Amino acid sequence: MKHDAEFLRHLYRRMISIRLFEEKIGELFLGGELPGFVHLYVGEEAIAVGVCASLTDQDYITSTHRGHGHCIAKGAKIGPMMAEIFGKQTGYCKGKGGSMHIADFSVGMLGANGVVGGGYNLAVGAALAAKMRKSGQVAVCFFGDGASNRGTFHEGINMAAAWKLPVVFVNENNQWASTTPYRTTNNIEDIADRAKGYGIPGVVVDGNDIFAVLETAKAAIDRARAGEGPTLIEAKTYRIKGHFVGDPEMYRTKAEVQKHFDENDPLKNFAHKVIGAKLLKQADLDAIASETAREIEQAVGEARQAPYPDEAELFADLYVEGVK
Amino acid sequence: MKHDAEFLRHLYRRMISIRLFEEKIGELFLGGELPGFVHLYVGEEAIAVGVCASLTDQDYITSTHRGHGHCIAKGAKIGPMMAEIFGKQTGYCKGKGGSMHIADFSVGMLGANGVVGGGYNLAVGAALAAKMRKSGQVAVCFFGDGASNRGTFHEGINMAAAWKLPVVFVNENNQWASTTPYRTTNNIEDIADRAKGYGIPGVVVDGNDIFAVLETAKAAIDRARAGEGPTLIEAKTYRIKGHFVGDPEMYRTKAEVQKHFDENDPLKNFAHKVIGAKLLKQADLDAIASETAREIEQAVGEARQAPYPDEAELFADLYVEGVK
Amino acid sequence: MREITFSEATLEAMAEEMERDARVFVMGEDIARQGGIFGQFKGLPQRFGTDRVLDTPISETAIVGAGVGAALAGMRPVVDMHFADFITVCMDEVVNQMAKIRYMFGGQCTVPVVLRAPDGIIRSAAAQHSQSLESWFLHVPGLKVVVPSNPADAKGLLKAAIRSDDPVLYFEHKALFPTKGPVPDGDHLVPIGKANIVRPGRDLTIVSYSMMLHRVLEAADKLAGQGIEAEVIDLRTISPIDFDAIYASIAKTHRLMIVHEAVKTGGVGAEIAARAAEENLDLLDAPIVRIGAPYVPIPFSPNLEKLVKITADDVALAAKKLCN
Amino acid sequence: MREITFSEATLEAMAEEMERDARVFVMGEDIARQGGIFGQFKGLPQRFGTDRVLDTPISETAIVGAGVGAALAGMRPVVDMHFADFITVCMDEVVNQMAKIRYMFGGQCTVPVVLRAPDGIIRSAAAQHSQSLESWFLHVPGLKVVVPSNPADAKGLLKAAIRSDDPVLYFEHKALFPTKGPVPDGDHLVPIGKANIVRPGRDLTIVSYSMMLHRVLEAADKLAGQGIEAEVIDLRTISPIDFDAIYASIAKTHRLMIVHEAVKTGGVGAEIAARAAEENLDLLDAPIVRIGAPYVPIPFSPNLEKLVKITADDVALAAKKLCN
Numbered sequence A, B: 001m002k003h004d005a006e007f008l009r010h011l012y013r014r015m016i017s018i019r020l021f022e023e024k025i026g027e028l029f030l031g032g033e034l035p036g037f038v039h040l041y042v043g044e045e046a047i048a049v050g051v052c053a054s055l056t057d058q059d060y061i062t063s064t065h066r067g068h069g070h071c072i073a074k075g076a077k078i079g080p081m082m083a084e085i086f087g088k089q090t091g092y093c094k095g096k097g098g099s100m101h102i103a104d105f106s107v108g109m110l111g112a113n114g115v116v117g118g119g120y121n122l123a124v125g126a127a128l129a130a131k132m133r134k135s136g137q138v139a140v141c142f143f144g145d146g147a148s149n150r151g152t153f154h155e156g157i158n159m160a161a162a163w164k165l166p167v168v169f170v171n172e173n174n175q176w177a178s179t180t181p182y183r184t185t186n187n188i189e190d191i192a193d194r195a196k197g198y199g200i201p202g203v204v205v206d207g208n209d210i211f212a213v214l215e216t217a218k219a220a221i222d223r224a225r226a227g228e229g230p231t232l233i234e235a236k237t238y239r240i241k242g243h244f245v246g247d248p249e250m251y252r253t254k255a256e257v258q259k260h261f262d263e264n265d266p267l268k269n270f271a272h273k274v275i276g277a278k279l280l281k282q283a284d285l286d287a288i289a290s291e292t293a294r295e296i297e298q299a300v301g302e303a304r305q306a307p308y309p310d311e312a313e314l315f316a317d318l319y320v321e322g323v324k
Numbered sequence C, D: 001m002r003e004i005t006f007s008e009a010t011l012e013a014m015a016e017e018m019e020r021d022a023r024v025f026v027m028g029e030d031i032a033r034q035g036g037i038f039g040q041f042k043g044l045p046q047r048f049g050t051d052r053v054l055d056t057p058i059s060e061t062a063i064v065g066a067g068v069g070a071a072l073a074g075m076r077p078v079v080d081m082h083f084a085d086f087i088t089v090c091m092d093e094v095v096n097q098m099a100k101i102r103y104m105f106g107g108q109c110t111v112p113v114v115l116r117a118p119d120g121i122i123r124s125a126a127a128q129h130s131q132s133l134e135s136w137f138l139h140v141p142g143l144k145v146v147v148p149s150n151p152a153d154a155k156g157l158l159k160a161a162i163r164s165d166d167p168v169l170y171f172e173h174k175a176l177f178p179t180k181g182p183v184p185d186g187d188h189l190v191p192i193g194k195a196n197i198v199r200p201g202r203d204l205t206i207v208s209y210s211m212m213l214h215r216v217l218e219a220a221d222k223l224a225g226q227g228i229e230a231e232v233i234d235l236r237t238i239s240p241i242d243f244d245a246i247y248a249s250i251a252k253t254h255r256l257m258i259v260h261e262a263v264k265t266g267g268v269g270a271e272i273a274a275r276a277a278e279e280n281l282d283l284l285d286a287p288i289v290r291i292g293a294p295y296v297p298i299p300f301s302p303n304l305e306k307l308v309k310i311t312a313d314d315v316a317l318a319a320k321k322l323c324n
């Protein structure tokens, strides 16, 4: 393990932020405090954090309906995220987007997306812009196993491969597309194999091991930045929570889920490794966790207090140049 | 060469029919006799004929904007085809479809398609119907190299692979999508490699050699019929004519085209092989060709004489159950 | 009469038609294992097997395209869009294939596909999961479009749609699924293309459909208390629109109002108003009033979402103004 | 004033804006090597390089999606649809992404994309290559839609569209490309949202746009010979529609007719008629007449195609009837 303690603390802070944020969101939703519907990133933290660790604020990511984790990993702030999910004026999108349309352009997070597979080509376009400007920026597209069957997967990756664009496609194979198991809709073991159809590298990585993700993603991002074109990464993981909060989950057993969580919790994996390697102590992790918990509590308090958007805001931000 | 003379004559008849039909269409179009625009199948005859030779009238095919060859190969009649391309009432589609929307459901030819990549899922659906009915029918989808970049390619093949449907995807890689060379929009040498992303066989075949096509297609069709799922075949060929009749072809040299034709003309290839193997004589081929030419002349004569659809036909065949 | 929910009513329709005709099957995302997001497919796989109730990949072009293909091969597919918003993903399959194939091919085939699309606003689902897009399809010759407002019509129209040899889009409002209403026993069919006078009145005609019909009926109650008798027409089908029913009503009331949840500009109301102003302006004593959503995407925040929802008060107020 | 073709006018607009702003680029199928089917991109790659004039794969979702992504990353893309009919293939990218992103994200970004879409009937191109689909986009808040009828407007509106920070759909009629007209020298801009009174008159107002404007002007000439003076309005933009101009005109003429090539039912004319009947019924002395295509897909056969095309005689006849 070649990482310094500061960096490891950073990784843990982002991962535990996602975990605690999501658990809080689940609680708030079940308590009836949140509008809309929410999809939690619990159990997949190592992917977003491991990938985004090699990106700067100038780099871009596109996200999915399950976007809170990507936001936090890319550096979005808990406060305006929470406010957005509450539908408040102080949210990132002034309450107009909510959980499924959360975005923070200031850190290059180009938005969650309510359309499964809607993000591929946005990332391809951002990468095209970077290539044209020779800016050295990279775009990363996160997408699910279910999303890998949208036609946009094919069109986006093919264009990126043909044009050697600086984009990395990160599949989060959590084995489920809503209630549908991965292997019932895909005839291949590894989504990464699809890379062969585009002449680009396809890599499978343990998505529950942040160090593995870090390394794989860094190589792909460096490659993209060097002008060598896209990579398809498949990070294997498992969806620990229901598809959305409130999902009755009739399609799988609690035991199956528990087994996966017990064996593969990316936070436990991380703690085990860094403590084992004597790089951080449990106390370090606990301190970060409690600080994060406080931050989240504060965000909840502020979001609760914040006003809903003024009704006059209804038509704001539709057009730049007015139309009545 | 294990084929009998009768079968070889059948193959030649179909191939020469396509060649002469297309040449006649080109002539008529340039003479200003045909409405719309037309895309010729010259130089690709071995693919459609080689594939369809293992299909029955109960099997289905879906086609492309370049569909005359598929029609003839599947057994459609020259007369109503010619009339359709003239826009006459006696055409297969009563003049409503024309070259780009020609179809003959009586032989399982489910239609040319003006939308590139529009045929994949029609074939998948026909195969699904066959599987549900356990009828033993097979569907074949013909598509171009350009079409291989449509999202429908991915969605259709994935669904067919996941469900093991009796469908064969036949790529006609003629190196050009209109004015765009294959390798500028695809980062792989062989489209057949994309099969790996669906866990199905992908096979490259010389599309100018009807015997190679025959064998490859038969294996794939047998496999589909046996319930073992789809195959992706890539038949390599070259587009001898312009993209459409009238194409100024500024994007390639005449010499390049001539070289391909001289080296790879599938009809010449066929003649060379069957005459070399002493299975047919040049005179046999000539007889078939002149008979075919006469048939085409007759079709032209009849199409010229045939009436345009009656104006009262405008609203016919839109709905089965009337709507005003 | 027994009372069942809208969701149960559609389920009865499906079961009865699948029982009646072995060619009927249904496919979509999460319909078998989950039973549909709104429970609208619950129990069908147990009863008819997962060969006739298929969980698909997330591949809307394949779902609809294969539906069309299966129909061309003699089946009678019902395809589910999950959310009506995703019909955008397969507009080509709906508009350029499903709607046009029979006509283009001169009546060689029928295309008996039913496309089910849950639409409308529900619980802050925001801009990409709340749309009512039915009016686009008015503009597409070759389709029929139904929009039930209650369980009895939901059942009767779905059965009629499945039996229709023409392609039918079936828009079902998400918020209607749990609502209850009387449904006749037995083989209950509602004819496509016939409106329903749900409340007779003399002072003005209010035309509506789907969810908004209920707002209109509430408004009519209020108005009655104020001496205004609204005649309320439930269109049930919006393509074709039953203009005979509308004209008969305005011949009596001389005032016309149209109410729908979709964006007012370019909505179904535009066609109705335009046609009335063209064909029967003499019958009208006052301007034709349309009520529809304001010109914005559906915002997430509940207090903004509320502003785009039409209330009974909105309708009553406008009706009073119109009658003065 | 110098006369140039519509195609040349759009080419000047492209060149001037690409010269002016390095962020402007264009991508589509067959635009670089071929120069566009209608010559509308001829010479651009030579002048600006194939890094800014990109031949794409046949991947409409990638073309538009990457256009949106590039815009989010600070570029100003022009994307070409080849034929407007194929906008169906990427409706999700247009409707759920391009139109909504800025609003959903609370104004964090702009989406300055121009989508060019050649539309309309030309030379028996049949059902999938002849459509006029502009009216769908009236119903989609977040988009602007322009429809030039002559070279000067083609240039001025395209320049304005490229400079607009809002997404603009630019529908250009295929049959207009070779037509000539005067175009001012220099930096000629036409404001989006402003109609043009192309012929003043007192007896009736005829509103039209794109190709049909020319039929209307021919009709106006004929009518003038018969003592009827039509005021002709060229909308130039159909979203937003310049109702001020229409109302000012009908305040004078008291008669309104709308003419477009698109299917009459659910067309732009419906919105105009409905709005006039709602807001200014008093101004009108007669029914509002709409002229649009009959309710069928565009048939191939020239003698049927002719029946769906609107002629100057159709317009003149209807106008005479309206003025009696």
Ligand SMILES: Cc1ncc(C[n+]2csc(CCOP(=O)(O)OP(=O)(O)O)c2C)c(N)n1
Residues within 6 Å of the ligand: A039, A064, A065, A066, A114, A115, A116, A117, A143, A144, A145, A146, A147, A148, A174, A176, A177, A178, A239, A243, C029, C058, C060, C082, C086, C089
């Ligand atoms: C185009 C489209 N089709 C269907 C849906 C409905 N939907 C939302 S999430 C989801 C499952 C997504 O699965 P996956 O891509 O594996 O992501 P995960 O939820 O596992 O993170 C579906 C079907 C949608 N939002 N968009």
Ligand SMILES: Cc1ncc(C[n+]2csc(CCOP(=O)(O)OP(=O)(O)O)c2C)c(N)n1
Residues within 6 Å of the ligand: B039, B064, B065, B066, B114, B115, B116, B117, B143, B144, B145, B146, B147, B148, B174, B176, B177, B178, B239, B243, D029, D058, D060, D082, D086, D089
């Ligand atoms: C969805 C769609 N996009 C674009 C077109 C325009 N178009 C017609 S044919 C063609 C090229 C097709 O190339 P390929 O698939 O290789 O077939 P080929 O013409 O070589 O047989 C294009 C771009 C279309 N018809 N449909």
Ligand SMILES: [Mg+2]
Residues within 6 Å of the ligand: A144, A145, A146, A172, A173, A174, A175, A176, A177, A178, A239
């Ligand atoms: Mg998943």
Ligand SMILES: [Mg+2]
Residues within 6 Å of the ligand: B144, B145, B146, B172, B173, B174, B175, B176, B177, B178, B239
């Ligand atoms: Mg090709």
